[in-house]
Amino acid sequence: MDDREVETGNSSDSRNGNDVLLSGTGTLGEDAVRVDPGTSDPERRGNGLVDSGATAGPASRPGSPPEPDSAMQVDQPHEATRGPPPASNGDPSALVADGIHGSTPMELGILSPPSQGSIAVELAEHYWALRDHRLYCLDGTWVGEVEGEQKEEEEIVSGKLSVEARGLVSGRPVEKDTLELQTEIVHEFLESFYMKYGSFIPLSEADVLEHLKKNCDLDLSPRRLDIPGEVRRYRAGLASVPVAGFMLTCNKHTLSLEDLGTLEEQNWLNDQIINMYGEVIMEATQHKVHFFNSFFHKQLVAKGYEGVKRWTKKVDVFSKWLLLVPIHLEIHWSLITVHTVTKTICYYDSQGIVFKHTIDNIMKYLQSEAREKKLTNYQKGWKMLIIKGIPQQKNDSDCGVFVLEYCRRLSRKQPLHFSQEDMPHIRKRIYKELCDYRLND
Known part of the structure; x- marks a missing residue:
């Protein structure tokens, strides 16, 4: 043309x-x-x-x-x-x-x-x-495409759409959306964590990663998001804004943030933490295990059986299969256990130190309690054992944590398989278990 x-x-x-x-x-x-x-x-x-x-x-x-x-x-x-x-x-x-x-x-x-x-x-x-x-x-030519667009919008609103799909829909680079989504989810998690536990003492990077895996489908490579850095920045912003009035209460036991702070790093645990954790153990075992208050032995030594007789007025200690007695001697924690079925008294110490008089004190108490309750079977025949080959501490600050871990595992009939290297993780777990009032798996 x-x-x-x-x-x-x-x-x-x-x-x-x-x-x-x-x-x-x-x-x-x-x-x-x-x-x-x-x-x-x-x-x-x-x-x-x-x-x-x-x-x-x-x-x-x-x-x-x-x-x-x-x-x-x-x-x-x-x-x-x-x-x-x-x-x-x-x-x-x-x-x-x-x-x-x-x-x-x-x-x-x-x-x-x-x-x-x-x-x-x-x-x-x-x-x-x-x-x-x-x-x-x-008819129906465009139905599939329209329904697909509606489904994509619904998934975006509900947060179920993958990061890659979000990038395609929004027209923004997937890498940028991934980082922003990760940061947003991390900040939301940190906020809820802080309100629940009152501090970031029990927080670990594994907690953040687990939350990300549960809530979004994305690549969790450390090169994509600096999780420790995000946590540090978020903590710095809240350093001067503690959770006002944060308090834990259970069976007349009360924990403040100051008490919980003894679980941080290498601080010494105080009596409030020891006793509250004992309540959690008894609840977890449906009270088939009895945990004596940390002041029990001190009161027994100071005032004898008459000074502690009322402490177990509503408790039949011989109906429990296991008794846990924390021993606090000035600056060191040890543990005495009583197996009522075998009438065996065992001594556990994370530094290998043996305070034999403490074992004698507990045996005399049991005999006196049996006479008070008119249980002749428990008035004699008790055996005493010093347990060797158990996990030992390598510092002078974790004895209380070792005692609580002994109690936890013995009450659940679990082997004592842990070490000094596990202490940071165990401290964080104990903190969470106190706030959750249950033993976590």
Whole structure:
């Protein structure tokens, strides 16, 4: 097809004013039709569309005489050449070359509103869209895509959509969304953790990682997010804002943040922590194990049996399968256990020190208690053992933690498999168990 420009009115610019060009090249070719926007014929102007049944105006094909009553002239192929559209193998240019109905393409001139500029439209693109129109209009064609978009939006709101999918939907880099999502989740977790435990003493990096794994599907590589750094920054922001009035209470035992602070790093545990943890152990064993108060032995030494007789007035100690007696001698903690079934008294010390008089004191107490309760079977026949080969501390600050871990494992009939290296983790776990009032697995 020989393309060439057609003058409009008095101007030589083919895109001037209200002309609309439709062709494969954006210009008027020899088979193209121009509609004069200046015509006063309403049938020729209408709403900007010209009926293809009209005849051509002054800008008809070269060599064809103009007809005064014609609005448009279209080359009509010979009746013998009409037939189905030729196969194009997906090549739009072949369709333009062969034409829509036959060997000659049909192009329509469209009159745009006067306020708009020139518009160029490629015939081939619109022809393909028209050919596919039947498919677009079929019921259910777009249902799957619409439902998929709705599902994606719901998953974004609920937080279930993967980070990669969020990146695609939001149009933002996945790496950036991943870091922001991780940081947001970490901060939310730290806030709830701080309110629950009153401090970050029991917090570990493993807690944060576990929370991230449960709440989002993303790569937890340390290179993506500096978790220790985020925790330090968050803690620094709350350093001067402690949880006001934080207090734990259980069976007349009360723990403050100052008491819980003795579980941090290498501080010495105080009596409040020892006694409260004993309450947690008794609750966990459904009171089949009895834990004596840490002041029991001191009171027994100071005032004898009469001074502690009322301490077990409502408790039948011989109905328990295990008795746990923490021994506090000035700056050191030890443990004495009593197995009532075998009538065995055992001594545990994390430094290998043996205070034999403490064992004698507990045996005399048991004999006196048996006489008070008129249980002749427990008035004699007791055995005393010094337990060797148990975990030992390698410093002078963890004896209280070792005693509590002895108690925990013995009350659950678990082997004493732990060491000094486990102390940081055990301290954090004890803190959480006190706040949760249960022994965690």
